[in-house]
Amino acid sequence: MRTGVRTVRKISSTRVFARIAPHVVPAVDRAVHRLTRGRVLLSAQLLPGLVLTARGARTGLARRTPLACIPEEATGTWVLVGSNFGRPGHPAWTGNLLAHPEAEISWRGADVPVRAELLTGEERAAAWEAALAFWPPYATYQARVEREIRLFRLARRTTAPD
Known part of the structure; x- marks a missing residue:
């Protein structure tokens, strides 16, 4: 494993990271993604x-959220981990996906x-x-909270949303 990845795993498991990252990481990702017209997602x-x-869930308005994902190459699906x-x-x-499971992703520059x-x-x-x-830091996140972390599988759809 590269030293950089090992360091990021260690840092991302800290409580300080948990306090700061939700405010910084998505904002930077959204800005870079927008500036590069969907070609680059910094994280x-x-x-x-x-x-x-x-x-x-309540407003029905489009909400854009940059997220890490686990691509499942064999099935062409993605797993999202609601670790927060x-x-x-x-x-x-x-909560938005529970209320409205039809969504869209930007994956490697393509809208799916x-x-x-x-x-x-x-x-x-x-x-x-x-x-x-x-x-592995997901285990640290789960140990920190009483709730069960939600996992979602995203599958391509060919029909229009409900």
Whole structure:
């Protein structure tokens, strides 16, 4: 493992990072993504990333959120981990997907319509193990909170949203 990745994993597991990162990382990612017309997502230089556009649970307005993702190459799907950097509440984007599972992602510069599924049971357990292998700090985030971290699988959709 590269030293830089090891250092970032260590830093991202700290409580200070959990306090600061939710305010800084998405704002920087959104700005760079917009300036490069969807070609660059800064945080994706470390982890695969996408920009999720989902309708707000209460407002119905489009909400854009840069997120790390776990691409599942064999099935052409993506797993999203609602870790919220190990903070107590579920991130807003997870509530948005629960209310409105039809969404869109910007993946490697392409807009892809998707449908989100909240993972439960054995399917969640398998995805969680894959997430821990992918990014071990998720275990630290889960240990910090009483809630179960939500996992979603995004699959391409070919039909218009409801």
